[in-house]
Amino acid sequence: MNSPGSRPAPHTPADPAPVPGAGATLTAGPAGEPPAGRTGADPLSRLRRLADLRNLSLVGVLAVLIAVGGFTKPDEFLTTDNLQLVLTQASVIGVVTVGVTFVITSGGIDLSVGAMVALASVWATTVATQTYGLGGILLCAVLVGLGCGLVNGVLIAYGGMVPFIATLAMLASARGLALQISDGKTQVVTVEPVLDLGLPDAYVLGVPPLVMIFAAVTVLGWLVLNRTTFGRRTVAIGGNAEAARLAGIDVRRQRLMLYLLSGLCCGIAAFMLVVLTGSGQNTNGNLYELDAIAAAIIGGTLLSGGRGTITGSVLGVLVFTTITNLFALNNLQSDVQQIAKGAIIVAAVLVQKGRSTP
Amino acid sequence: MRDAKSSATSRRNLLLGTAAAGALFAAGCTSNENNDSDGNSKPAANTADDKPGKEVTIGFAGPQADHGWLNAINEQAKRRAKEYQDVTLESTEGSNDTAQQIGQIETLINKKVDVLVILPADGKALTQVGLKAMRAGIPVVNLDRVFASAQAYRCWIGGDNYGMGLNAGHYIGERLKGKKNAKVIELAGIDNLELTRQRTAGFDAALKNYPNIEKVGRQAAEFTVESGQSKMAQLLQAHSHFDALWNHDDDQGVGAERAIKQAGRDDFLMVGGAGAKRAMDTIKADNTVLKATVLYPPTMAASAIDLARALGQGKGVGGLAELEIPASLTLYSAVVTKDNVDEYLPTGFS
Numbered sequence: 001m002n003s004p005g006s007r008p009a010p011h012t013p014a015d016p017a018p019v020p021g022a023g024a025t026l027t028a029g030p031a032g033e034p035p036a037g038r039t040g041a042d043p044l045s046r047l048r049r050l051a052d053l054r055n056l057s058l059v060g061v062l063a064v065l066i067a068v069g070g071f072t073k074p075d076e077f078l079t080t081d082n083l084q085l086v087l088t089q090a091s092v093i094g095v096v097t098v099g100v101t102f103v104i105t106s107g108g109i110d111l112s113v114g115a116m117v118a119l120a121s122v123w124a125t126t127v128a129t130q131t132y133g134l135g136g137i138l139l140c141a142v143l144v145g146l147g148c149g150l151v152n153g154v155l156i157a158y159g160g161m162v163p164f165i166a167t168l169a170m171l172a173s174a175r176g177l178a179l180q181i182s183d184g185k186t187q188v189v190t191v192e193p194v195l196d197l198g199l200p201d202a203y204v205l206g207v208p209p210l211v212m213i214f215a216a217v218t219v220l221g222w223l224v225l226n227r228t229t230f231g232r233r234t235v236a237i238g239g240n241a242e243a244a245r246l247a248g249i250d251v252r253r254q255r256l257m258l259y260l261l262s263g264l265c266c267g268i269a270a271f272m273l274v275v276l277t278g279s280g281q282n283t284n285g286n287l288y289e290l291d292a293i294a295a296a297i298i299g300g301t302l303l304s305g306g307r308g309t310i311t312g313s314v315l316g317v318l319v320f321t322t323i324t325n326l327f328a329l330n331n332l333q334s335d336v337q338q339i340a341k342g343a344i345i346v347a348a349v350l351v352q353k354g355r356s357t358p
Numbered sequence: 359m360r361d362a363k364s365s366a367t368s369r370r371n372l373l374l375g376t377a378a379a380g381a382l383f384a385a386g387c388t389s390n391e392n393n394d395s396d397g398n399s400k401p402a403a404n405t406a407d408d409k410p411g412k413e414v415t416i417g418f419a420g421p422q423a424d425h426g427w428l429n430a431i432n433e434q435a436k437r438r439a440k441e442y443q444d445v446t447l448e449s450t451e452g453s454n455d456t457a458q459q460i461g462q463i464e465t466l467i468n469k470k471v472d473v474l475v476i477l478p479a480d481g482k483a484l485t486q487v488g489l490k491a492m493r494a495g496i497p498v499v500n501l502d503r504v505f506a507s508a509q510a511y512r513c514w515i516g517g518d519n520y521g522m523g524l525n526a527g528h529y530i531g532e533r534l535k536g537k538k539n540a541k542v543i544e545l546a547g548i549d550n551l552e553l554t555r556q557r558t559a560g561f562d563a564a565l566k567n568y569p570n571i572e573k574v575g576r577q578a579a580e581f582t583v584e585s586g587q588s589k590m591a592q593l594l595q596a597h598s599h600f601d602a603l604w605n606h607d608d609d610q611g612v613g614a615e616r617a618i619k620q621a622g623r624d625d626f627l628m629v630g631g632a633g634a635k636r637a638m639d640t641i642k643a644d645n646t647v648l649k650a651t652v653l654y655p656p657t658m659a660a661s662a663i664d665l666a667r668a669l670g671q672g673k674g675v676g677g678l679a680e681l682e683i684p685a686s687l688t689l690y691s692a693v694v695t696k697d698n699v700d701e702y703l704p705t706g707f708s
Contacts (some may be wrong), residue, residue, distance in 0.1 A: 076596055085595050089588055179422075184429040185708050186583055186612050188636065199620055276587060278616045281609075282424060283582040328592030334549045334578045 057351055058315040065322045073329045084208055090321040091214035092272045093291050094314060098221040099265025100292040101313040103258050107238040107305025108163040110262045112170035113292055117285030119178040120144040120270030125187040125280030134193040142267035148174055149263015153256035178282035187280040198275040210272050222310040238305030295320060298348035405676040406668035410444040414670030417466035418449040419459060420477040426609050427632050430656035430707030438660035445667055456483040463487045467494050473666040477501040485510045499666045515662050515687040517654040519556035522691040526629050526652045527564025529693045530602045533627055540571045541600040543593055545614055547607050549578035557606055579610045586613030594621045602627045608634035608651060618647060635706030642699045650695045657705050658689055
């Protein structure tokens, strides 16, 4: 999969290319030359891209889960309340996963997302920050996320550090800083507008504000990855960074932007978590890095880069959240939940492997 | 744990004795002028008191304080040590890494401190270093998470997880007495910790005494606000009606209470665990579902310093007949309600 020449078409991020090499073989134009299938309004290929087979298998998993839920707990599972609950629980990790999907698509990895969420949520809920109200908390969370992302990006893009190591270092130090700022204490939010944002009165037409943010980030992420030069460059450097560089892409700048983007998503997610829990704590975002990577991978994003799908990532998050919900409603304990989660990761990746290896 | 529980009352008396002695020390600290000798007012036993005695250097090694309760442990130990003129506290950076904590304790051994107080990140994994200290002639006071071998410590002092569940169950049982088909929910802590299983076992055992009560749901959170919110939201969705909830940990309780508010529910009674100041404030205000919390007292760290000092000075515990400190002390998990909350508020941690 890693030999540059054999990689089928880095330009079709959401396309599993059911017959590898046959459908899309355009190897030129990683620099943003729009591939034929995209601008040419070939309805068939567009349809095929939307109804991604891999996504389809996740939709299938989701459908099975919903059927099981409807069957085992008809009164609790298939209700508006529960839909709101599942989507709300998915929203925070969902936003993080969108950012991580970009990074992974570019051939990188961001292990620091959980720590960045923790640091941003703690920094945004200090007594000092809280005096600036909702705007201050939001701005602080976003800036802290961006700041961490900037450090990651500079270290990786310009310092030549391996993403795994650079973000691992960030994981450790951001968690450490979060602990230092909070002194290990739970910082309860007293700013009413922030707290109100998480209560049912703030729902618009039954949609919680957090779910709206999640939806907006998802749509924006999808557009950026699939419809902009930025997105194509991301895919290109993930496919073959050297070829992308030769084709004129400023790979370093692109990498920097991607880690900034991941940091931004973490900042937004941290704010959402503050709204959801009404507090900031240094243990927030525990193991988000693994959850986000797992969701992206079962969604169909290649861990080695060059292919990424926002739709798949969001479906991955929804599958995990629905499992948790389903198991909790049936009063099954964490051990069973964890086993099921592991099994689904393996199954999803096996299905993908079956499809993508010729 | 069950064995320990059977003699909990006598142990509570021990604790009360220690606490009373502690209060006496504190009172005497400011007033006593002529402190040339120690313990001569109590001819029966040579017990530790607040009068400066032999200088004792206590080495203190705990885990990383990334959690309200652990934070309180460190603070309690440091504050108590400061109260004694004759105690020097050598405390290490907290660490959750077993290898690192072993290294820190070995450093303390090499420094030849007089007594060690150790709250291991993992009791079993740190047994060897406990043994090493004891063999080097440094007595160890093992705090809360017990070593695998009794030879690795001179004295163990800690909380009672089984008793915590027991007392929570009994409190809820009494409150729901006479209520037919009462339903109870449990929001547990990290499930792969033994202490969580002990708490649940105690809770279940207590509920068995009340045939009108059935535990209908249990989910395990992770002692974090985030997981508390998430798991509680699921529990509330799963059970449209229940009468009481026991939440193992007040830290995750912040999230659980948030989920309860988000679901707009107030038709049940909630009992917390550990004894955070925030929880106690809420209980005192009496305007939410939270009506009580079961203690897992962080003051045990202060008592551990008392014990270590007594050990270093070769004395017993005030209020007891024995010439030396006990080998084991299990603390009582009191239920804090609106009625007694004022008494416990000073021990609440944030």
